[in-house]
Amino acid sequence: MSIDVLQEKIRSMKNPVMVGLDPYLPILPRHIVRDALEEHGQTPRGAAAAYTRFCTELLDALRGVVPAVKLQSACFEALGADGIAAMQTLSRYATDQGFYVLIDSMRGDVGSVAEIYAQAMFGTVPIGSTAHRLYSCNALTVNGYLGSDGVRPFLPYCKHDEKSIFLLLKTSNKSSREVQDLLSGDRVIYTAMADLAMRWSEGLFGRNGYSQIGAVVGATYPQTLRLLREKYDRLFFLVPGYGAQGGTARNVQGAFDRFGHGAIITASRSIICAWQSSGSDGRDYCAHAVAAAEKMKQDLAEYVTVL
Amino acid sequence: MSIDVLQEKIRSMKNPVMVGLDPYLPILPRHIVRDALEEHGQTPRGAAAAYTRFCTELLDALRGVVPAVKLQSACFEALGADGIAAMQTLSRYATDQGFYVLIDSMRGDVGSVAEIYAQAMFGTVPIGSTAHRLYSCNALTVNGYLGSDGVRPFLPYCKHDEKSIFLLLKTSNKSSREVQDLLSGDRVIYTAMADLAMRWSEGLFGRNGYSQIGAVVGATYPQTLRLLREKYDRLFFLVPGYGAQGGTARNVQGAFDRFGHGAIITASRSIICAWQSSGSDGRDYCAHAVAAAEKMKQDLAEYVTVL
Numbered sequence: 001m002s003i004d005v006l007q008e009k010i011r012s013m014k015n016p017v018m019v020g021l022d023p024y025l026p027i028l029p030r031h032i033v034r035d036a037l038e039e040h041g042q043t044p045r046g047a048a049a050a051y052t053r054f055c056t057e058l059l060d061a062l063r064g065v066v067p068a069v070k071l072q073s074a075c076f077e078a079l080g081a082d083g084i085a086a087m088q089t090l091s092r093y094a095t096d097q098g099f100y101v102l103i104d105s106m107r108g109d110v111g112s113v114a115e116i117y118a119q120a121m122f123g124t125v126p127i128g129s130t131a132h133r134l135y136s137c138n139a140l141t142v143n144g145y146l147g148s149d150g151v152r153p154f155l156p157y158c159k160h161d162e163k164s165i166f167l168l169l170k171t172s173n174k175s176s177r178e179v180q181d182l183l184s185g186d187r188v189i190y191t192a193m194a195d196l197a198m199r200w201s202e203g204l205f206g207r208n209g210y211s212q213i214g215a216v217v218g219a220t221y222p223q224t225l226r227l228l229r230e231k232y233d234r235l236f237f238l239v240p241g242y243g244a245q246g247g248t249a250r251n252v253q254g255a256f257d258r259f260g261h262g263a264i265i266t267a268s269r270s271i272i273c274a275w276q277s278s279g280s281d282g283r284d285y286c287a288h289a290v291a292a293a294e295k296m297k298q299d300l301a302e303y304v305t306v307l
Numbered sequence: 308m309s310i311d312v313l314q315e316k317i318r319s320m321k322n323p324v325m326v327g328l329d330p331y332l333p334i335l336p337r338h339i340v341r342d343a344l345e346e347h348g349q350t351p352r353g354a355a356a357a358y359t360r361f362c363t364e365l366l367d368a369l370r371g372v373v374p375a376v377k378l379q380s381a382c383f384e385a386l387g388a389d390g391i392a393a394m395q396t397l398s399r400y401a402t403d404q405g406f407y408v409l410i411d412s413m414r415g416d417v418g419s420v421a422e423i424y425a426q427a428m429f430g431t432v433p434i435g436s437t438a439h440r441l442y443s444c445n446a447l448t449v450n451g452y453l454g455s456d457g458v459r460p461f462l463p464y465c466k467h468d469e470k471s472i473f474l475l476l477k478t479s480n481k482s483s484r485e486v487q488d489l490l491s492g493d494r495v496i497y498t499a500m501a502d503l504a505m506r507w508s509e510g511l512f513g514r515n516g517y518s519q520i521g522a523v524v525g526a527t528y529p530q531t532l533r534l535l536r537e538k539y540d541r542l543f544f545l546v547p548g549y550g551a552q553g554g555t556a557r558n559v560q561g562a563f564d565r566f567g568h569g570a571i572i573t574a575s576r577s578i579i580c581a582w583q584s585s586g587s588d589g590r591d592y593c594a595h596a597v598a599a600a601e602k603m604k605q606d607l608a609e610y611v612t613v614l
Binding site: 022024025037042043044046047072074075077078079080081082083084085088106107108109110111112113114116117119120121125126127128129130132134135143144145146147148149150168171173174175176177178179180182183184185189192193196 | 329331332344349350351353354379381382384385386387388389390391392395413414415416417418419420421423424426427428432433434435436437439441442450451452453454455456457475478480481482483484485486487489490491492496499500503
């Protein structure tokens, strides 16, 4: 199952790090933007070409360094069709390079709409008598506020097609408490969501014991991470909020089980923008990204040993 | 403000109906699919051409019949870049034809990602020294599970640029109770979300008294609609679940205030697929859609008088 694939990739590299690719023109090295806009004009196509080069070069550099990457769907949607074309290309490229690929779209649709979306992201789209694979990813993030109707359309792909979803439980942002921490009986909303994740997980556990339905829990709430790890020992955690948002290696220690399994830590800006704090002009952004990713691996290794 | 624009359009047509455009190849009339795939091949471009023709012809037919339309983002994303190009084109076309346009993407991102998305959907995207307007819409649906951090990036556009957001409160699907109806103190989660909507609404009330932050409440929960209407008399309701999902005119009566204001009822499949239950071959799908929309207006008028 997909969650076994992820755990195996982490184990073989002894590295539970997922790098987030969330391109945006103002954060890209100047030479990449200049070259792309010179070739394609000051157009969405030009901007998308800059995103594609930036992310492709990062993928080439990070191959063999980290096991997994995450594409931030909203960043690509924000460039319209050209952005989505870039995301499709990059999702296939990252898969071909051997990365575990998550598309971070945090969708929460229902019924037939969710079915259509799940099919496009995880399967193939039938057009006439031909089937088109438009995206290529191992996993998606899903917002469960709508309940089972929003999640069930993804489950056949989790069961039969080596795909996973990560359900938003406790997100890394400050205001996540406003809804997620509301108390309901003896639970808070994010544990109610975890209980739903366990209910939906029936028949979806991998060889390693973890469910194909993972959970998003922020690095910025270390105590919550630890408590959730203890209580939900079969939910694999996707942990955002490391680095730029303030989460540290020590903060995420509690996300892992005693084998150093069951969690992957994501970082975006602290890796892909590492060149900015170096005084560099950005031409060596890949080297800075690799160094930052390796530093993150080392920092984590002080608190977690992946067996 | 945008919410005044919507109310005025409804008033001038005495019609609180929003037609949902959620195209999908299997539901399109056969001649439209055939023509498009003959011209462009069995490709995403061919499918997107079919979506564009289908929706454009519907918009032409529904102009002057209904005040508002909704584009279902996931349906277009499911065709990749070609689908998004179609959504961009259709959002501009619907705006040019005078419709109030909602893009139904149910997003829930945070921080810089939500800012990038809000700017692209509601504003212009700067590329070099030029600004590109990629989408054209009056409103978006937003999932508030992440709290203020996911909503605040949209608020400057609500305040200064005639835009609105509709926050998911109580959705029309059966399993919406699993999370949304959980009891927390003397509230359920959807009223907690409504309280947040009111908090975020400061300074965002239109001439008609309604907030730029509206609320999604399903037609399938008539008692809830009525109670929410009484308690939250300044939240404009977007009401899905009419028709195909089982909501009736009587069910949605309670969504309106005593002037017949404060709500718009959406219907998708029951309008755009009306030709299917007629035994027609689909060539007259626009006439069936218009007839179904007019029937829906009449049915609503039995229970609601828009003053």
